[in-house]
Amino acid sequence: MTPDGSAAKVVEEDPGLPLAVRGMTVAYGEKPVVFSVDARFPAQSMTAIIGPNGAGKSTLLKATLGVVPSLSGSVSVYGQPIAKARHRIAYVPQRASVDWDFPARVVDVVAMGLYRELGLLGMVSRKQRATLMHCLERVNMADFAGRQIGQLSGGQQQRVFLARALAQNADLYLLDEPFAGVDAATERAIIDVLKGLKAERRTIVSVHHDLSTVTDYFDRVLLLNIRKIAEGPTATTFTAANLQATYGGRLAATQINDLGLAHAGA
Amino acid sequence: MHPILEALLLSAGYNSALVAIGAGLLGAAAGAVGTFLFLRKRSLVSDAISHATLPGIGLAFILMVALGGDGRNLLGLMAGSAVTAWLGLTLVEWASRRTRLAEDAAIGAVLSVFFGFGIVLLTVIQGMSAGKQAGLQGYLLGSTAGMLLQDAVVIAVGGLLAAAVVVLLRRPMTLVSFDPEFAAAAGYDVRRIDLAMLGLVMAVTVVGLKLVGLVLIVALLIIPPVTARFWTNRSDVAVLLSAAFGAVSGYVGSSISASAPDLPTGPIIVLSCFALFAVSLLFAPDRGVVASLVRHRRFQLKVHRRQGLLALAHGEPIYDRLTLSVLKRGGYLRPDGVPTDLGRDQAAHAYWDERRWEVARRIHQAEALAGRYDGLTPMEAVFTADEIAAIDRQLGPVSPAGRT
Amino acid sequence: MGADFVQLSLTPILIGVLAAVACAIPGNFLILRRQALIGDAISHVVLPGIVLAFLVTGSLGTWPVLAGAAGAAVVAALMIEAIKRLGRIEPGAAMGVTFTSLFALGVLILEQSDTSTVHLDVEHALYGNLESLIWLDATGWESLIDPTALTLMPPELIRMAAVTLLVGALAAVFWRPLKISTFDEGFATAVGIPTRGLGFALVIVSALAAVAAFDAVGSIIVIAMFVCPPAAARMMTDSLERQVGWSIVFAALSAFLGYVIAGYGLTWFGIRAAVSGAGMIATVSGVILALACLFGPHRSRIGAPSAS
Numbered sequence: 001m002t003p004d005g006s007a008a009k010v011v012e013e014d015p016g017l018p019l020a021v022r023g024m025t026v027a028y029g030e031k032p033v034v035f036s037v038d039a040r041f042p043a044q045s046m047t048a049i050i051g052p053n054g055a056g057k058s059t060l061l062k063a064t065l066g067v068v069p070s071l072s073g074s075v076s077v078y079g080q081p082i083a084k085a086r087h088r089i090a091y092v093p094q095r096a097s098v099d100w101d102f103p104a105r106v107v108d109v110v111a112m113g114l115y116r117e118l119g120l121l122g123m124v125s126r127k128q129r130a131t132l133m134h135c136l137e138r139v140n141m142a143d144f145a146g147r148q149i150g151q152l153s154g155g156q157q158q159r160v161f162l163a164r165a166l167a168q169n170a171d172l173y174l175l176d177e178p179f180a181g182v183d184a185a186t187e188r189a190i191i192d193v194l195k196g197l198k199a200e201r202r203t204i205v206s207v208h209h210d211l212s213t214v215t216d217y218f219d220r221v222l223l224l225n226i227r228k229i230a231e232g233p234t235a236t237t238f239t240a241a242n243l244q245a246t247y248g249g250r251l252a253a254t255q256i257n258d259l260g261l262a263h264a265g266a
Numbered sequence: 267m268h269p270i271l272e273a274l275l276l277s278a279g280y281n282s283a284l285v286a287i288g289a290g291l292l293g294a295a296a297g298a299v300g301t302f303l304f305l306r307k308r309s310l311v312s313d314a315i316s317h318a319t320l321p322g323i324g325l326a327f328i329l330m331v332a333l334g335g336d337g338r339n340l341l342g343l344m345a346g347s348a349v350t351a352w353l354g355l356t357l358v359e360w361a362s363r364r365t366r367l368a369e370d371a372a373i374g375a376v377l378s379v380f381f382g383f384g385i386v387l388l389t390v391i392q393g394m395s396a397g398k399q400a401g402l403q404g405y406l407l408g409s410t411a412g413m414l415l416q417d418a419v420v421i422a423v424g425g426l427l428a429a430a431v432v433v434l435l436r437r438p439m440t441l442v443s444f445d446p447e448f449a450a451a452a453g454y455d456v457r458r459i460d461l462a463m464l465g466l467v468m469a470v471t472v473v474g475l476k477l478v479g480l481v482l483i484v485a486l487l488i489i490p491p492v493t494a495r496f497w498t499n500r501s502d503v504a505v506l507l508s509a510a511f512g513a514v515s516g517y518v519g520s521s522i523s524a525s526a527p528d529l530p531t532g533p534i535i536v537l538s539c540f541a542l543f544a545v546s547l548l549f550a551p552d553r554g555v556v557a558s559l560v561r562h563r564r565f566q567l568k569v570h571r572r573q574g575l576l577a578l579a580h581g582e583p584i585y586d587r588l589t590l591s592v593l594k595r596g597g598y599l600r601p602d603g604v605p606t607d608l609g610r611d612q613a614a615h616a617y618w619d620e621r622r623w624e625v626a627r628r629i630h631q632a633e634a635l636a637g638r639y640d641g642l643t644p645m646e647a648v649f650t651a652d653e654i655a656a657i658d659r660q661l662g663p664v665s666p667a668g669r670t
Numbered sequence: 671m672g673a674d675f676v677q678l679s680l681t682p683i684l685i686g687v688l689a690a691v692a693c694a695i696p697g698n699f700l701i702l703r704r705q706a707l708i709g710d711a712i713s714h715v716v717l718p719g720i721v722l723a724f725l726v727t728g729s730l731g732t733w734p735v736l737a738g739a740a741g742a743a744v745v746a747a748l749m750i751e752a753i754k755r756l757g758r759i760e761p762g763a764a765m766g767v768t769f770t771s772l773f774a775l776g777v778l779i780l781e782q783s784d785t786s787t788v789h790l791d792v793e794h795a796l797y798g799n800l801e802s803l804i805w806l807d808a809t810g811w812e813s814l815i816d817p818t819a820l821t822l823m824p825p826e827l828i829r830m831a832a833v834t835l836l837v838g839a840l841a842a843v844f845w846r847p848l849k850i851s852t853f854d855e856g857f858a859t860a861v862g863i864p865t866r867g868l869g870f871a872l873v874i875v876s877a878l879a880a881v882a883a884f885d886a887v888g889s890i891i892v893i894a895m896f897v898c899p900p901a902a903a904r905m906m907t908d909s910l911e912r913q914v915g916w917s918i919v920f921a922a923l924s925a926f927l928g929y930v931i932a933g934y935g936l937t938w939f940g941i942r943a944a945v946s947g948a949g950m951i952a953t954v955s956g957v958i959l960a961l962a963c964l965f966g967p968h969r970s971r972i973g974a975p976s977a978s
Contacts, residue, residue: 023573023577023586025569025573025641027565027569030561030562030565031640032569032640032641032642035569035640035641035642036572036573036576036641062856065856065859065860066859066860067855067856067859067860071566071569071570072569072570072573072586072588072589074585074586083862086860086861086862089860091856091857091860091861093854093856093857093860097854097856098853098854099853101366101971102702102852102853102910103702103904103907103908103909103910103912103913104849104853104908104909104910105908105909108909108910109853112849112850112853112854112857115846115847115850115861115863116861116862118846120843120844120846120847121843148908150908150971164857168861174860225639226639226640226641227639227640227641241628244628245624245627245628248627304760304763307760307762307763308762309760309762309763309766310707310762310763310765310766312766313707313710313766361963364963364970365905365963365969365970365971366904366905366968366969366970366971367701367901367904367963368701368704368706370701370704370705370706370707370762371701371706371897371901372901373706373707374701374706374707374709374710374893374896374897374901375894375897375898375901375956375959377710377893378710378890378893378894378897378898378952378955378956379894379898379952379953379955379956379959380956381890381893381949381952382890382891382894382946382948382949382950382951382952382953382955382956383949383952383953383956384949385796385797385890385946385948385949385952386932386945386946386949386950386953388946388949389944389945389946389949390945393944393945403793406793406796407777481714481770481773481796482770482773482774482777484766484770485766485767485770485771485774488763488766488767488770489766489767489770489771491763492753492757492759492763492764492766492767495757495759496757528781528782529778529781529782530777530778530781532774532777533773533774533775533777533778533781534774534778536770536771536773536774537771537774537775537778539771540767540770540771540774543767543771547753547756547757553757553758555756555757558756559756
């Protein structure tokens with residue numbers, strides 16, 4: 001394996017394609033969590049990765065970024081190996097993955113998004129400080145800039161993470177369950193920002209849990225349960241048959257009916 | 267007779283025999299109690315406890331001398347060390363509960379500060395007239411040389427008592443370390459059992475001070491449980507194994523040490539523990555390093571073979587070097603990269619399997635099934651022959667051997 | 671305070687302060703990463719390193735000692751990683767196995783070999799001998815500007831100063847990636863910070879600080895300074911920058927007060943005994959931590975409130 005954690009040899013891809021994953025397999029111990037997944041995420045799309053708990057959704061995202069090692073598979077970002085394209089990616093990890101008791105203020109966390117711009121010793125310029133405040137404004141958190149992060153509510157923490165990703169000023173946004181455990185106002189604020197990003201011709205990929213909002217929020221879906229079950233536009237791919245194949249018996253027929261989808265499938 | 271053998275057979279003198287038995291019992295008790303700590307992921311609490319004994323030793327010495335007695339009385343020193351060890355433990359719990367310090371930082375703070383203060387007291391004692399020959403330094407690393415008979419008796423009896431308490435409390439302690447919530451639901455007072463467990467850790471530490479020394483006594487509480495972990499997944503078996511490893515290390519270690527003058531007891535016992543650990547780490551049948559490396563490699567090759575075959579079936583190019591080499595070595599690909607007959611056949615088989623799974627997921631919507639479609643589980647492991655036949659009927663007339 | 675203070679106390683105090691600061695700086699990151707006990711483990715394994723270096727080279731010169739101790743620290747760090755990863759054992763237990771075994775090995779080899787000609791014993795390794803690092807050629811404060819006297823300062827002082835500067839400089843240069851990867855390892859990896867290498871480098875730098883400090887002041891100060899000043903600083907502020915500042919102040923204060931109390935304090939109580947300076951420094955750092963735990967403005971955990 002390469003130090004990056006991916007056993008990847010890079011496949012030539014179209015430089016216009018934000019993200020392509022090929023043959024991605026990740027295992028914990030001797031149990032595959034993600035097996036041989038191929039996926040392509042076209043430009044300016046907003047894709048939800050959907051599947052039951054333990055289906056490998058977050059793992060797929062993390063393996064793509066090299067945060068967890070993969071057994072095999074390759075990733076290309078805008079036609080390049082990921083190591084050369086990290087500046088074009090913004091990542092929002094799960095809120096629960098960090099210790100919020102860490103000694104930092106909201107603005108310190110958002111400033112971490114400038115890491116690639118600043119490098120080791122660069123100082124935050126006046127212009128960059130304005131950018132940071134602007135990112136906080138976009139998630140309605142400007143009033144909290146000086147607040148200690150441990151004092152924030154869950155929804156506010158999630159918005160801070162999103163603001164940090166905005167500060168990265170990337171073309172491709174990868175989000176891991178951004179709506180998990182947040183209040184309705186935060187959910188609204190986040191989706192507005194994401195739609196705004198899409199309008200700015202950026203590409204969004206998000207692990208998503210709430211099936212009832214998929215059609216409202218996302219124009220593409222990737223259904224995952226260790227294997228890729230289906231991927232494509234929400235209208236044709238987010239179907240009762242595909243959901244049933246992804247969730248098995250975990251999703252009762254009544255739940256699917258509540259989503260108001262065509263039962264015939266695509 | 268060879269001196270080591272002589273010592274092992276308890277014929278190297280009454281004192282050494284008593285010490286060896288005591289060390290064996292102590293090792294057994296430490297191994298068992300340590301397992302409970304290990305299962306609770308709190309192994310290093312014992313490190314704070316053991317270092318916190320030092321000021322107690324110093325204070326007890328000063329107090330006993332001030333009262334006109336012999337400062338070196340082992341029981342008195344043990345009592346003193348127990349008091350400060352308990353104080354240290356209480357502080358670790360308080361700091362990690364009441365302040366923002368994590369437990370590891372609390373442990374580090376208590377062990378270094380108590381130890382530092384203990385050293386201050388030792389230097390004070392060295393300045394006292396009664397302190398010149400105190401030999402308290404022996405408690406840092408343990409020393410059995412010139413041990414009094416009564417001290418040997420104290421160690422043997424202490425080891426026996428600790429082992430007996432472990433036997434008495436083994437059931438509640440196993441339950442609490444394995445699943446505290448269940449234990450609470452079953453009516454056990456988890457907090458109290460935890461306290462009893464830490465009390466035993468303290469007892470083992472205090473009894474072992476003279477023998478192993480306070481810097482190394484934690485080894486007896488940590489290494490045998492870790493060693494046992496390589497041999498079993500069951501907590502009750504782990505307790506027994508760990509006690510056995512501790513007993514063997516204690517007994518053999520102190521015997522070896524008694525056989526020659528410059529073999530210090532504590533280090534020899536610890537190194538005996540480590541020898542058992544190293545062998546287990548490498549060669550234990552299931553969790554050992556060699557076994558897991560072999561297994562992991564096999565698994566990796568299996569994944570690559572399967573992925574490679576699927577790529578062949580779909581007519582996709584293969585770039586991954588490992589996949590290519592797996593396929594070539596398996597005879598599925600010719601050296602120039604063209605699939606062999608065997609390769610085509612196996613690829614078709616893999617492809618067929620995939621299609622069967624797709625159908626299976628459509629007709630069997632059992633909850634448990636969704637997660638079994640992991641690319642490696644064979645059909646036959648999940649479905650009966652009849653069910654597979656039904657799936658094949660859905661797939662139509664293409665035979666498994668059909669070319670794709 | 672006159673000539674004998676400069677001669678007998680100035681250099682030990684300076685060395686103590688520098689050693690304390692060198693350990694406290696990486697200690698801040700170690701406690702935030704839940705690796706506070708790495709310092710404990712490292713300081714235990716320094717002994718076998720030094721003993722082996724002595725056996726191989728036959729000398730207790732600066733370089734063999736530093737090399738041996740640093741080598742042992744690296745071996746210990748690798749061994750802990752290997753036990754954790756290959757044996758799938760939780761970090762605390764992996765550390766416990768490693769440092770006790772290596773320390774036992776060190777003691778055993780020490781007892782087996784003839785070290786009677788040199789000053790090398792376990793007690794020295796544990797609590798060093800700060801009191802012996804005196805500046806005999808000083809005649810008073812004016813010696814600080816006397817080039818001849820300056821060249822005859824204890825070499826430990828120069829070495830410790832160099833290491834402290836190096837540790838401080840490394841912390842400053844790698845501040846940003848260290849901070850990001852300590853807070854959020856996943857994000858750090860995603861932006862291209864080599865988090866694993868950085869984590870290992872932190873352990874190595876800690877080992878460097880530990881080894882240099884250990885050589886001068888013994889392992890008690892090392893363990894105490896890795897944990898107590900940063901832990902106390904944690905209670906004082908919610909900013910990492912200020913936390914490191916506080917920890918440096920607390921470390922220096924512990925070293926200064928500890929040494930002064932050990933050297934002079936007891937005579938105020940009428941006790942005529944020289945007590946261990948290293949032990950007293952650790953004790954003072956514990957008192958400071960206790961005060962911070964009781965009264966520090968940011969002593970309690972805020973924690974993340976649940977959703978909403």
